[in-house]
Amino acid sequence: MRKLLITLTLVMILSGLVLAATFQGLTDRIEENRVAALNASLAAVFGGDADATFAELPGSDETTIYEGTAANGTALGYAVRLPAQGYGGQITLLVGLGPDLRSIRGIEVVEHIETPGLGGRITETEFREQFVGLDTQIDLSYVKNIEPNADVNEVQAISGATITSSAIVTGINEGLAQAIPAIEGRAE
Amino acid sequence: MAVTMEAAPAKSRSITAEFMKGLVRENPVFVQVLGMCPTLAVTTSVANGIGMGLATTFVLVFSALIASVIKRIVPNEVRIPIYAVIIATFVTIADLVLKAYFPPLSASLGPYVPLIVVNCIIMGRVEAFATRNAPGISVVDALGMGAGFTVSLMVLGAVREILGNGSILGFALFGDGFTPMLVMILPPGAFLTLGILMAIFNALKANREPVLIRT
Known part of the structure; x- marks a missing residue:
């Protein structure tokens, strides 16, 4: 009995030590990767300016707001990190807004667990670039199988992934409805 | 848990034979049918x-x-608890290393990396082979089984990515005229591909080694 306990305890302690050492050795790099991935996504919503810097502003519970500044000091606008309830689970989006908050500069999918090949296609450029230039003053909507009219903020849903497409549109509408007043309130 | 497992010590067997059995005769996926959860879930692409x-x-x-x-x-x-702790330790190390050095791969494998803990190939080989044989030959056995598992997942991933996405390792293979068979990268496609590959594998094996499979 004593041998059982001693062996088991020893193995647990050794395992804990090995894991603690591995974690210590890798945690900085993992954090760097996380920050680099976030910065790359933030830069991508503003057209891929790799030298831009981003400052986090106080957001609401669900949204996080970043203020972007280009390398030469001009304001790029704001990026809003917001959630959407997709088909497979939560989708996290970054929506870039111009400095006047009136138009969408671009969207990036940060995280999703949608079905590959169906809802997963939200990460494709063809889907994402539909949002560029849309008006933030009108709610977005989506259409299926017909040409969307960008003037009234329509985007084409992904064929076979209506729930995901709808989730993105709803998520952006709800997220921006919270974030835009928050940014405006801060400026005043 | 297992279909056929080696129980006898492998003193008389050569290192090559010990390695090769994992690839063909005792292939973990197509013959032992172990580790089905990652096999079915992550093989939507070759890279995964x-x-x-x-x-x-x-x-x-x-x-x-x-x-x-x-x-x-x-x-x-x-x-069993001791082996489980050892396995979980190495899985956590693998997970951390992937997160640190291969973040895109880590993101696309998602929760299936931590789930290697419960992959029965590992506990199976530890129980059936490593605890009955010398360390050197156990490593050879593990390498063979690992290679068999990797090649099997690669083949499954290739079939599913080519048919379901029209690409291989992310490079598009066909022009715009190609309509991908979406079902192939969805769960049913995993079962269909696995079943067909398993049938082909067993047919080939039966032709080549008619005696061995009956031992």
């Missing part, structure tokens, strides 16, 4: 299949090595 295969091989080799080295001091009654 290779990544999962290599991560599993890493855990398998080190778990087999440690289990074989400590086999004489481990009390029989607590051997």
Whole structure:
């Protein structure tokens, strides 16, 4: 009995030590990767300016707001990190807004667990670039199988992934409805 | 848990034979039908299949090595919890290393890396082989099984990515005229591909080794 306990305890302690050492050795790099991935996504919503810097502003519970500044000091606008309830689970989006908050500069999918090949296609450029230039003053909507009219903020849903497409549109509408007043309130 | 497992010590067998059995005769996926959860879930692309295969091989080799080295001091009654802790330790290391050095792969494999802990290939090889054989040959066995698992996942991933997405390793293969068979990268496609590959594999094996499969 004593041998059982001693062996088991020893193995647990050794395992804990090995894991603690591995974690210590890798945690900085993992954090760097996380920050680099976030910065790359933030830069991508503003057209891929790799030298831009981003400052986090106080957001609401669900949204996080970043203020972007280009390398030469001009304001790029704001990026809003917001959630959407997709088909497979939560989708996290970054929506870039111009400095006047009136138009969408671009969207990036940060995280999703949608079905590959169906809802997963939200990460494709063809889907994402539909949002560029849309008006933030009108709610977005989506259409299926017909040409969307960008003037009234329509985007084409992904064929076979209506729930995901709808989730993105709803998520952006709800997220921006919270974030835009928050940014405006801060400026005043 | 297992279909056919080697019980006898492998003294008389050559290193090559010990390695090769994992690829064909005792292939973990197509013959032993072990580790079905990652096999079905992550093989939506070749890259995922290779990544999962290599991560599993890493855990398998080190778990087999440690289990074989400590086999004489481990009390029989607590051997399973001890092996589980050892396996979980190496899985966590693999998960952290993937996160640190291969973040895109880590993101696309998602929760299936931590789930290697419960992949029965690992516990299966540790129990059936590593605890009954010397460390060196246990590592060879683990490498063979890992290679068999990796190649199987790669083939599954290739079939599913080509048919379901029209690409291989992310490079588009066909022009715009190609309509991908979406079902192939969805769960039913995993079962269909696995079933068909298993049938082909067994047919080839039956032709080549009519005697061996009956032992």
